[in-house]
Amino acid sequence: MKKSLKSLLFLALFAVLLVGCSSKGEDKAEDKGKAEENITITGVNGEVTLKEPAKKVVVLEWTYAEDLLAVGVQPIGMADIEEYNNWVNIDAELSKDVADVGGRQEPNLEAIAALEPDLIIGTSFRHDGMIADLEKIAPTVIFNPYPEDEKMDLYQEMITTFNEIAKVVDKKDEAKQVLADLDEKYEEAKTTIDNAGLKTKDVVLTLAYTGPQAPEIRVFTPNSMASIMLEKIGLNNIHIPDQFELYGSSTYNVEGLAKYEDANYLYIVQDEDNIYEKQLKDNAVWKNLNFVKEDRLYDLGGDTWLYGGPLSAETLLNKITSTMVSK
Amino acid sequence: MVLLSFVHLTQGQADYTVTQLVKEVWTEGRVQDIVLSLRLPRLIIGILAGGALAVAGAVLQTLTNNPLASASTLGINAGAYFFVVVSMIFFPSLLGNFPFIVALVGAVLSSVLVVMLAGKQMEPVRVALTGMIISLLFASMTGSLQLLFENQTNGLFLWGSGTLVQLNWDGVSFAGPVIIVFFILALVLAKPLDTLSLGEDIASSLGQNVRFVKLLAWAVAIVLAAATVSVVGPIGFIGLMAPHIVRMLGVRGHLNILLQSFLWGSVMLIGADVLGRLIQPGQEVPVGAMTALIGGPWLLYLAWKTAKTHSRGDRQMGGTLKPVKLSVVIAIVVALLLVIISLALSFNGTAWTTEWLKPVVWNFRVPRVLTAFIVGVMLAIAGVLLQGVLRNPLADASILGVTSMGGAGAMMLLVLFPAIPVNYMPLGAVVGAAIALGIILGTSWKNNFQPMLVALMGIAISAFGSAATQVLVVKAKLAVAAALVWLSGSTYAKGWEDVQLAVLLFALFIGPAIYLTRSLDTLTFGDDVAAGLGLSVKSTRVWALIVGVAISTAAVSIVGTIGFVGLVAPHIARRLVGFRHLPLIVVSGLLGGLLLVTADFVGRILIAPKDIPSGLIVALIGTPYLLYLLRKMK
Numbered sequence: 001m002k003k004s005l006k007s008l009l010f011l012a013l014f015a016v017l018l019v020g021c022s023s024k025g026e027d028k029a030e031d032k033g034k035a036e037e038n039i040t041i042t043g044v045n046g047e048v049t050l051k052e053p054a055k056k057v058v059v060l061e062w063t064y065a066e067d068l069l070a071v072g073v074q075p076i077g078m079a080d081i082e083e084y085n086n087w088v089n090i091d092a093e094l095s096k097d098v099a100d101v102g103g104r105q106e107p108n109l110e111a112i113a114a115l116e117p118d119l120i121i122g123t124s125f126r127h128d129g130m131i132a133d134l135e136k137i138a139p140t141v142i143f144n145p146y147p148e149d150e151k152m153d154l155y156q157e158m159i160t161t162f163n164e165i166a167k168v169v170d171k172k173d174e175a176k177q178v179l180a181d182l183d184e185k186y187e188e189a190k191t192t193i194d195n196a197g198l199k200t201k202d203v204v205l206t207l208a209y210t211g212p213q214a215p216e217i218r219v220f221t222p223n224s225m226a227s228i229m230l231e232k233i234g235l236n237n238i239h240i241p242d243q244f245e246l247y248g249s250s251t252y253n254v255e256g257l258a259k260y261e262d263a264n265y266l267y268i269v270q271d272e273d274n275i276y277e278k279q280l281k282d283n284a285v286w287k288n289l290n291f292v293k294e295d296r297l298y299d300l301g302g303d304t305w306l307y308g309g310p311l312s313a314e315t316l317l318n319k320i321t322s323t324m325v326s327k
Numbered sequence: 328m329v330l331l332s333f334v335h336l337t338q339g340q341a342d343y344t345v346t347q348l349v350k351e352v353w354t355e356g357r358v359q360d361i362v363l364s365l366r367l368p369r370l371i372i373g374i375l376a377g378g379a380l381a382v383a384g385a386v387l388q389t390l391t392n393n394p395l396a397s398a399s400t401l402g403i404n405a406g407a408y409f410f411v412v413v414s415m416i417f418f419p420s421l422l423g424n425f426p427f428i429v430a431l432v433g434a435v436l437s438s439v440l441v442v443m444l445a446g447k448q449m450e451p452v453r454v455a456l457t458g459m460i461i462s463l464l465f466a467s468m469t470g471s472l473q474l475l476f477e478n479q480t481n482g483l484f485l486w487g488s489g490t491l492v493q494l495n496w497d498g499v500s501f502a503g504p505v506i507i508v509f510f511i512l513a514l515v516l517a518k519p520l521d522t523l524s525l526g527e528d529i530a531s532s533l534g535q536n537v538r539f540v541k542l543l544a545w546a547v548a549i550v551l552a553a554a555t556v557s558v559v560g561p562i563g564f565i566g567l568m569a570p571h572i573v574r575m576l577g578v579r580g581h582l583n584i585l586l587q588s589f590l591w592g593s594v595m596l597i598g599a600d601v602l603g604r605l606i607q608p609g610q611e612v613p614v615g616a617m618t619a620l621i622g623g624p625w626l627l628y629l630a631w632k633t634a635k636t637h638s639r640g641d642r643q644m645g646g647t648l649k650p651v652k653l654s655v656v657i658a659i660v661v662a663l664l665l666v667i668i669s670l671a672l673s674f675n676g677t678a679w680t681t682e683w684l685k686p687v688v689w690n691f692r693v694p695r696v697l698t699a700f701i702v703g704v705m706l707a708i709a710g711v712l713l714q715g716v717l718r719n720p721l722a723d724a725s726i727l728g729v730t731s732m733g734g735a736g737a738m739m740l741l742v743l744f745p746a747i748p749v750n751y752m753p754l755g756a757v758v759g760a761a762i763a764l765g766i767i768l769g770t771s772w773k774n775n776f777q778p779m780l781v782a783l784m785g786i787a788i789s790a791f792g793s794a795a796t797q798v799l800v801v802k803a804k805l806a807v808a809a810a811l812v813w814l815s816g817s818t819y820a821k822g823w824e825d826v827q828l829a830v831l832l833f834a835l836f837i838g839p840a841i842y843l844t845r846s847l848d849t850l851t852f853g854d855d856v857a858a859g860l861g862l863s864v865k866s867t868r869v870w871a872l873i874v875g876v877a878i879s880t881a882a883v884s885i886v887g888t889i890g891f892v893g894l895v896a897p898h899i900a901r902r903l904v905g906f907r908h909l910p911l912i913v914v915s916g917l918l919g920g921l922l923l924v925t926a927d928f929v930g931r932i933l934i935a936p937k938d939i940p941s942g943l944i945v946a947l948i949g950t951p952y953l954l955y956l957l958r959k960m961k
Contacts, residue, residue, distance in 0.1 A: 100936055101936055102935075102936035102937045102938060103937045103938065106817070106819045106820070106937075106938045107936075108935070108936035108937070108938065109691045109820055110675050110687055110688075110691050110692060111675075111935075111936045113686070113687040113690070113691065114687060130820055132822075133691075133820050133822060136690055253492075254365070255365055283365075285365055
């Protein structure tokens with residue numbers, strides 16, 4: 001009974017997804033691809049056309065590595081692998097054979113060139129300035145996960161980019177499957193949250209670290225990708241920023257948290273930089289916030305990546321449901 | 328003071344109206360928590376630290392009979408901070424227990440260093456310059472350590488540029504007693520200090536134990552400075568400004584001066600903090616940057632006044648009198664260059680190759696190495712010109728404030744037009760550098776470009792520029808990642824276009840530079856002799872300044888702010904070939920190229936495939952040499 005329900009749900013989601021996909025203005029690119037057998041993908045730097053699906057891809061930002069892994073493709077080279085392993089925690093394993101091409105901000109051009117890639121994927125806010133250098137090595141596509149336009153749906157941007165990347169490595173079907181799984185996960189998580197009997201569904205989602213001055217707490221805004229995910233499972237992000245936040249979060253110190261003390265406090269903090277256990281432990285303001293006093297703190301772990309792709313989204317959902325239910 | 332404190336308390340991220348604050352602070356609850364555990368400690372530490380720095384400054388100014396003395400200009404703050412960083416990395420448990428002791432050791436060491444290097448007469452400008460160099464040394468060593476030990480020093484950014492943020496009363500309860508005790512001690516010393524300021528001879532003839540009083544006064548000043556550094560980090564300019572304001576108000580007698588300095592110091596630090604939070608509500612602007620922003624122009628004014636009243640302090644440029652034969656030097660340096668260049672071209676950090684024409688190497692490595700070389704040459708030549716014209720062996724573009732204003736200009740561009748590509752940042756840098764040069768020309772014109780005055784102006788502008796950069800970085804937030812790399816100076820990803828640009832700029836400026844060498848040679852005999860020989864001293868100075876600044880700005884526009892090359896290369900050259908400028912330009916140019924190619928190479932391979940900015944490597948190579956040099960220059 002349960003199984004059939006699941007597959008029914010799956011089918012329904014699938015249908016929704018198909019409709020969703022075809023209405024998203026990718027038609028043009030897709031048509032072209034079919035007509036000439038070339039593959040064209042669209043980034044913020046325009047259309048990039050490849051003669052055949054890319055086999056050797058170098059990714060300069062974690063999200064896009066994750067997108068590749070989600071559809072079962074290992075990149076040939078990637079930036080900042082060590083840090084990626086600290087921050088990103090997804091089901092798909094990054095192969096040990098993937099070459100490290102240096103930092104995300106200043107990737108090692110020689111190392112990239114030595115891999116002789118078919119395609120390089122970068123991100124706007126880091127690599128716009130070096131497109132010319134990258135294009136000397138291989139066709140380069142740049143995506144922008146933080147558009148200046150306030151009305152852009154960042155979640156949709158993530159899905160669109162994911163599909164584009166899947167297309168260029170010829171894994172469209174796998175991508176559909178991944179997204180279908182994800183949508184199913186949303187439903188599951190929503191049900192779990194509904195049944196958990198939480199005192200409130202209001203939440204704030206935060207990421208904390210020791211900043212240039214003191215403990216800094218990023219509070220995610222409703223336009224951030226992570227927040228859109230929260231809304232999808234029936235949680236209610238109550239942080240409304242005063243101004244448009246390009247990167248989807250406002251930076252606060254402990255004082256700024258007071259106005260959210262009645263919500264549930266979802267947080268991410270790295271173990272070695274745990275400001276809650278170190279700097280804030282004996283702080284009266286922190287100790288007397290309602291969510292601390294009433295123990296509505298939910299630790300999502302340091303390696304829940306809020307800026308990732310579909311697999312990071314799944315990790316986030318799993319963490320939220322498991323911590324919120326277990327309490 | 329009361330008013331400012333009140334405003335200070337009302338600032339914070341939690342929005343409470345003033346009436347709410349006043350009413351609810353007396354009852355238990357949220358408001359009381361916030362006020363008592365966050366805002367009040369911040370206020371109190373601000374009052375204590377500001378006061379302590381001001382008193383330390385007042386005492387130091389009397390001791391050295393030097394209006395430019397303070398804990399920051401004497402390098403005491405930077406030294407203390409460096410020691411805190413070192414112990415954080417290598418002896419973490421020690422710091423946990425005795426941050427104050429560590430800071431104190433650093434403070435003592437750097438003040439001893441400055442006094443040793445500046446000489447007994449404590450000639451104001453010389454002291455200020457030496458202190459500046461010591462600060463520069465410690466700051467760059469601190470920066471390097473922070474980059475190399477990123478994980479261990481994470482929490483240290485708390486202190487980096489000075490912050491009043493407090494999460495509990497620990498800081499106050501630690502620093503409070505120390506500061507109060509030593510403040511009282513300072514007040515006890517007020518009488519002897521009065522006597523001392525009449526002159527040492529008079530003081531001792533009045534039966535005072537001068538040495539004892541002096542030693543004690545130094546101790547008081549150093550302890551006060553160290554205590555503040557260990558709690559709120561290095562904060563500059565308060566110690567300089569506050570005592571001056573007090574003296575300007577006509578306060579006489581050390582008892583009054585010290586008391587009022589304390590008050591003014593507190594007011595200024597709290598005021599800076601208030602201002603910082605007004606500029607960027609809800610975000611922390613380092614209060615140290617704010618004080619520098621306010622203090623920079625003040626120092627400019629002060630420097631201008633001091634230089635007018637004090638004797639001109641020309642320094643010997645050094646340089647060997649028995650030059651090694653030029654052909655020999657050049658042959659050796661060129662040989663070294665060839666070796667390092669072929670190394671740099673052949674090794675990428677993991678694998679060797681001699682196929683330099685292979686596309687990978689030809690497109691990425693060759694232009695990068697060439698750019699590094701040309702820029703190194705340019706920086707060194709600019710250094711020769713600037714040192715020559717200011718007759719100051721410690722001059723270079725970064726000390727003149729040109730570099731830091733260039734950085735500030737570039738950041739300004741980024742903040743005003745966020746959409747502008749990083750490639751256009753040099754445009755802002757040119758504007759910033761031009762402003763710096765304009766100020767120097769404008770203020771020094773009347774004084775006939777008295778070398779020391781120009782250098783002092785440079786220090787003030789430089790402090791202002793880097794403070795402005797810091798504030799702008801906070802203002803621009805995350806979008807500055809690329810800008811920060813540029814600011815720290817990088818030969819990363821230089822292509823053939825950059826080589827072309829560098830060659831073009833080099834060709835443009837080398838002619839004027841060589842033309843100027845003869846006039847500069849004449850200048851080394853002193854202004855009067857030079858004028859007697861028919862040289863227009865003023866116009867030579869103006870042109871050499873303009874050309875020197877133009878060359879270094881050109882270099883900055885290519886690779887960002889790389890310091891030290893222009894400082895160190897001319898020195899080495901002078902020790903090899905003497906003080907004549909033409910050979911000097913040739914040799915130091917080659918040495919500069921050698922230095923930057925080496926730095927680029929080391930930065931590329933050390934943590935390959937990642938990159939260390941070459942600006943940092945240069946600082947790491949340059950600082951020990953500079954330290955050695957300072958010792959020699961006694």
